[in-house]
Amino acid sequence: MKAAPAPLRVANCSGFYGDRLSAAREMVEGGPIDVLTGDWLAELTMLILAGNRLKGRPGYARTFLTQMEQVLGTCLDRGIKIVSNAGGLDPAGCARAVAELADRLGLDARVAHVTGDDLTGRDLDALGALVNLDTGERLDATPLTANAYLGGRPVAAALELGADVVVTGRVTDAALVTGPGMWRYGWGPGDLDALAGSVVAGHVIECGCQATGGNYAFFTEVPGIAHCGFPIAELHADGSSVITKHPGTGGRVSVGTVTAQLLYEIGSPRYLGPDVVARFDTIHLKPDGEDRVRVSGVRGEPPPGTLKVALNHLGGYRNTMTLVLTGLEIEAKARLALDAVFARVPRESFDEVHVELTPVAAPDGPGALALLRVTVMDADQRKAGRAFSSAVVETGLASFPGFYALTPPGEASAYGVYWPGAVPAGAVRAEVWFGDRRAWQDSPAGRPSGEAHGPSGDGTEGTVSGTPDDAAGDLAVGGPAPGGEGGGPVREVPLGTVAGARSGDKGGNANLGVWVRTDAEYAWLEGFLTADRLRSLLPALASFGIDRYRLPNLRALNFVVHGLLGRGVAASPRMDAQAKALGEELRAAVVRIPITVGQASAGLARSSHDQNGHTSHLG
Incomplete structure (x- = not known):
């Protein structure tokens, strides 16, 4: 019997611009890999790079070059391909810098870069890009940046043409894995299930250590998190994968840690992208040994007929005093x-x-403490600057007892506004370049195509659409510890006793994924945690529209809170501008949970501890 071919081992070494610089070297030296990828481009990063470019600095992620200096020679010796979106707003400039680095090191590297995503200079109004996917509003400002989300096809083309290093601009995060998969296994546009599986694998490893125990709700169950290893996806020809990490590194890969990352920055179970629509409600997770989780069963549908476009424009000036x-x-x-x-x-x-009063300790007691943040935003820089901050300080001897501020008076700073749009996929042509030579151009002919992008953007990965199963909920607000309906004994405990959560930003929206460990817990959670129940547990969400989506295979629910972050992270006045802590706020809410449900969770935890010698969240 012929042995199955070895999987393609794709390693991540960056989850954002500012991630651990040593990660590339750790992944290259820690064990065998075939492809080294890194994600640098959050929505906010594009705005940061635009600001850098206005100041005469490079429009790409310069830390990528630091990593390349550490590993490029070893990667060339071992045949490890490098694929990164660190090109940002200037993939050609980034590729030149990599080529110059290789020359300086005496290395012979074929460096390719991908273009076509930058739509500045195009008639964005005629293309329909100025209509906000979330709100339906039309942009009446001049964008600083306008970049379409490309898929994995140009990455695959560059690798097929012999590239050792592929530098892209704005591609979907998952394309950094899907592209190498297309290259290795020859997937075409019709291989929807394989493509969808690779998108899921890419989504899991795109945020670095978040797949290996970082930022994990049950963090006490993760050993060595201070030295957390970065994730690897072992990608197979059918699109299934095994998520793992190098042996001897900190952190943990479990069904729970993978579930947490799958719920990060998503919307509906239909996860739209330029190559395929991945059905997150078909994902199956299964332990596959120590620090190994198998991902399989993912179904794919034709991609939409449009590409998401991320636009940024200057919104004015802001100042905050606390x-x-x-x-x-x-x-x-x-x-x-x-x-x-x-x-x-x-x-x-x-x-x-915007005014935000945040209790830090219990009110009206000896240790009571709260933060009062006042943020003003205005088109006039002077009005939002010292005129405001000095006025706050001037109240210091004529205000409340115990007055003190955390910040001195300062000037206002410019802020940007993120604006999600969409254009017809046929209006965008990706290209692959080696230096000044164009080696490949995409053709939309023959692409399968589904419906256009829906009204809900998914942050860094394109757009997700679908029908929420519970937009309004079914519970009137009230009661300090809701839950436990249906009779039987209950206990009042924080929701996080049985449930994990992961939250994040999706443009001006926030997403909040909640999962549990057992089928019995999911049966309770599904009936308990409606959209209205969420509002009752987190009153700050009361005025926002909330969609709820079910993911039974993951024992999870996902909520999209519309408009919580205003005009996006850069413009959000919230102290938690990216909604990173929203999940932990929910887990701290006290609810009534049936005792039988709690016993099931405790039993599973004990069983895991007994079998492994340490507690492991199994998802």
Whole structure:
């Protein structure tokens, strides 16, 4: 019997611009890999790179070059391909810098770069790109950046043409895995299930250590997290994969850690991308040994007829002052502080004013503590600058008792607005270049195509669409510890006793994924945690539209909170501007859970501890 071919081992070494610089060297030296990938391009990063470019700095991620200096020679010796979106707004410039680095090191490297995503200079209005996918509004400002999300096909073409290093601009994060999969296994546009499986594998490893125990709800079950290893996807010809990490590194790969990452920055179970629609409700996860989880069964559908476009424009200027409130009568002190400030600079004189009162310790006790953040936003830099911040400081001897601020008076800073749009897929032509020579151009002919992008953008990965199963919920708000309906004994405990959560930003929206360990817990969670119940547990969400989606195979629910982050991360005045802590806020909420459900969870945890010598969340 012929042995199955070895899988393609794709390793991640960066989850964002600013991730651990040593990760590339760790992944190359830690064990065998075939492809080294890294993701640098969050929505916010494109705006940061635009600011750099305006200041005469490179429009690409310069830390990528630091990593390349450490590993390029070893990768060439071992035949390890390098695929990265670090090209940002200038993939050609980044590729030149890599080629110059190779020359300086005496290395012979074939460096390719992918273009076609940059739509600046095009008639964006005629293409339909100015209509906001989330809100339906039309952009009336001049974009600083406008980049379509490309797929894996140009990456595969570059590798087929012999590239050792492939530098891209704005591609979907998953394309960094899907492209090498197309190259190795020859997947065509019709291989939808294989493509969908590779998208899921790419989504799991794109955020680095978040797949290996980083930022994990049950973090006490993860050993050595301070030295967390980065993830590897062993990708097979049918699109299935095994998620793992190098032996001897910290962290853990379990069904739980993989589930947590699968729920990060998604919307509906129909995960739209330029190559395929991956059905996240068909994913099957199964332990495959120590620090190994098999991902299989993913179904694919034809991609949409449009590509998502990420636009950024300047929104104005902002300034934030934070005051500390202590002791008794916290809310009364906050009202007094605001009255004193806005007596000097009228609230209505600003375009926008946002006030956030965040308790840090229990109110009205000896250790009571709260933060009062006041953010003003205005088109006039002077008005939002010292005119505001100095006015706050001037109240220091004429405000609440115990007054002190965390920040000195300062000037306003410019902020950007993220704007998700879409264009016809046929209007975008990806190209592959080796230096100044164009070696390949995409053709839309023969692409399968489904419906256009829906109204809900998914952050870094294109767009997700679908029908929420519970847009309104079924529970009236009220009660400090809801739950336990249906009779029988219950216990009042934090939801996080049985449930994990992972949350993040999706443009101006936030997503919040919640999962449990057992079928019995999921049966309870599915009936319990409606959209209205979520509002009752997190009152700050009461005024926002919420969609709920079911993912039974993952024992999970995903919620999309529309408009929580306003105009995106760069413009959000929230202290938690990326909604990273939303899941942990929910897990801290006290609810009534049937005792039988709690016993099932405790039993599983004990069983895991007994079998492994340590506690392991199994998902």
